[in-house]
Amino acid sequence: MTNPLLQDWTTPFQIAPFDAISDDDFAPAVEQALAAHRDEIEAIASASETPSFTNTIEALEAAGASLDQVLNVFFNLVGADSNPAREALQREFSPKLAAHFSQISSNKALFARVADLWERRDALDLTAEQARVLMLKHRNLVRSGAALEGADEARMTEIKERLAVLGTEFTQNLLADERDWTLPLAEADLEGLPGFVVAAARAAGEEKGADGPVVTLSRSLIVPFLQFSPRRDLRETAFRAWAARGANGGATDNRAIAAEILGLREERARLLGYDSFADYKLETEMAKTPAAVRDLLMAVWEPAVARARADADALTEMMRADGINGPLAPWDWRYYSEKRRLAEHDLDEAALKPYFQLERMIEAAFACATRLFDLQFAPLDVPLYHPDCRAWEVTRNGAHVAVFIGDYFARGSKRSGAWCSAMRAQAKFPKPQTPVVVNVCNFAKGDPALLSYDDARTLFHEFGHALHQMLSDVTYESVSGTSVARDFVELPSQLYEHWLDVPQVLAEFATHVETGAAMPQEMLDKVLAAATYDMGFQTVEYVASALVDLAFHDGPAPSDPMARQEEVLREIGMPEAIAMRHATPHFAHVFAGDGYSSGYYSYMWSEVMDADAFAAFEEAGGAFDPERAAALEQHILSTGGSRDAAELYTAFRGRLPGVEALLTGRGLAAE
Structure with a gap:
């Protein structure tokens, strides 16, 4: 056959x-x-x-x-x-x-x-x-x-093959650790948890074949558990397991793999004549040099860590009021931050979540694309690779544009995180082909599925990547869609997140799961007012990871990456109550492949542009200004990598941006 x-x-x-x-x-x-x-x-x-x-x-x-x-x-x-x-x-x-x-x-x-x-x-x-x-x-x-010639050429081949093996091992070890760990919860352990967390834990237990509810290492379950569980002992157990992924000893331990990967990358760069892997990797990016990356990250780090330290003092006082006298720990931050958010902004995640139904957020992402780019979405009934997947035909003025597949729910067979991929990219050569684009997320399953505000932002983020693929209009596949500089690829995705925060979008699509009523104006105002709440924490955990990534690759490869990680965190003054967003043994962005190696900073680099780009809409006719939308498609979304990234952004905005818009958007600008 x-x-x-x-x-x-x-x-x-x-x-x-x-x-x-x-x-x-x-x-x-x-x-x-x-x-x-x-x-x-x-x-x-x-x-x-x-x-x-x-x-x-x-x-x-x-x-x-x-x-x-x-x-x-x-x-x-x-x-x-x-x-x-x-x-x-x-x-x-x-x-x-x-x-x-x-x-x-x-x-x-x-x-x-x-x-x-x-x-x-x-x-x-x-x-x-x-x-x-x-x-x-x-x-x-x-x-x-x-x-390369002779022995150098042969060695380069060996390095590439070994790196491919190690990246696969790193990925599969991480998946195994995430798949195999659960924290069973007795009925008494559910006290204090909002209904959506209990429902997600019960659904996870069913998926795992457990006798009752469980906490897994899926971000969409463990984060709300850390936010709401009053049981400090259970929070510590869950957090330690989450932080220890890839570092549990035995067959799935990634620490030695990370060290070998870093050594091989350095050797690879030196064979090609570069001083470091970071010099090699950044040569083709917008940033160009490790120094430029470090300057950006430190410009954001200083105000972020100052904000985080002030927040830590406030959270510690709240912990003292609960009779806990030890230091604020990483498994305490989210719990007390959620209580503080409720106290200061009168904004309760449990009350907010019923307004963020997965179905309505998908509709919202589609509706924004319709208003901005005149795209239409119709469900497709076709066989897909898992029952959870759904597909839509994307058209414009009746003409086929793309197929979009959404795969939204967490399961043990899926690696963690969220991503966008193309099963087929747009091209006109050697024959015209339209894209088939997939968004993969790890949301907690429910009936109906409810998202956190952060989950909803993730959905918009990945759909921004999808638009970059779907609206591509180039001749050659090698420069199609997201085939752009790594520190430019996150611009469309992070820019699209801004439309979730547009008041009329929330007013129309943030409707209550039971009553169908729109989010009350008072709650909507609170959501927008709290948009930069806890931004010190969020920025510190991200920037710390980016600085460690840069340090790993800018200079001699460390023989002990864990020791080098701790050295970097001491040098920058990492608060003890905040952990890196991605510690080395589970830093898949950096070690599962070369994609974000020496490039995790690129989310921040792109954020400088996305903040400035959305400001262009606000300075014009608003979030749905047709001229700005047309310019965005013409100069960025349709062009792929067919032109230099800086040239594309300048064509859209008339200039390159500074860091000020980012600091303002994160609420970290000096007052």
Whole structure:
């Protein structure tokens, strides 16, 4: 029988035929697709014709289509709905794929053709997008080691293969720790917890096959438990387990893996002539240098840590009033901060949450996209990879634009966090193709599902990424959608979060789960007034993680990352009652792959732009100003990586932003 992964799919909009695919299909499909890609690359490299953009660069763009089709399905499944068979396949595929792409980057004949075109680029009469694609192809080959020779070339291949193995091990260890830990709750342990937390704990217990409610390490469950449980002993148990992911000893411990990854990254950078991995990684980003990153982070750190220390004093007083005389601990912060928020802003998360129904927040994200970009969303009835998934056709003026898939609920087979991926990216070459975009979240399941305000922001954030994919309008897939500088990729997602806070959006879609009534104006005012509440804590836990990431990669790799982590936290004066958002053993952004390595700062870099970009709407006709929306699509959302990121932002705003808008938006600006 023909492998369904390698067929031309005749499903609606060529969505993967999930009901026809089995795990047994992946290994033979990958082998066949790898062989086809090798043949395509060899044909390009060995061509007798003089190199041209068509026979070399466009040929590279067209090559590997079947491999992309197989891997896009596989990696979506292994992240969102893993199982032992898929995890074993991931361990098998990772070094194999690393070796495959290393062979391409070390193909001297191929590199010679691309280098020849690069030298003759001014005489090739290329479009602006073609010139960009040529530059990126040449640069990527050089940065992959294409110019290396002999022992250095062989060592680079070894490093890439080993890093692929280690990244997979790190990811699977973390998933195992998150999947296997639960805190059973007796009925007495539920006292003081709001109904939505109890319901989420009961649902988690059912999903885990437990006899009763449990707390898991899913953020959407453990955070509200830490916010509301009056049982300090249980909060400590839960927090310590959450903080210890990847550092529990035994087969799933990630500490030695992190150390080896850092050492290999440094060696890789030095083989390519860079002083450090951070210098190598940041060269292609907007920030350009480690010094620029550190300057931004420290400009935010100082006011944030000052605010956090003042907040810690206030929370400690509240703890003393409860008769607890020890120091404020990380498992205390969220609990007393929630009580303080209720006291100071009269804003109760338990009273607020019924207004943030998942269904209504999906509607809100869609409605904002309709008003801004004239997109329409209609449900699709197609087979998907899990019963929790839903799909919509996205159209504009009756024309098909994309397929959007939402996978919102936490489960043991899904890695933690939230992300956006494309099972197929937009392109016009070698043939027109529309995107199939997936948003994956980890919200607590309920009937109906209720979100925290932070969950709702996550939903808008990931949908901002989806819009970047769906509205892409470029020729070549390599510069499509989110294929942009890492410190630019978060701009559309973080910018879209602002529409959740628009008063008329909340007024229309924040409706009570039981009565259907709109959020009372008084509560709406409190929500907006408290938007920057506890921002010292939120900023400190994030910036500390970004500074540790930078320190790991800017200089010699630490032999003991945990010791280096503690050294950095001491140097910056990390408050003892706040933990890093992502400690080293579970810092998947940095160690599951190279994506955010030396680049976790990019959320903050993008936030500088998103605060300034939303200000452009406010300075114009408001949040739904049609001219600003058109400019946003024209200069940022539709252009992908077809132009330099700084150039794109300047085209939208007329200038690059400063840090002031970010500090003001976080409530950290000097008064």
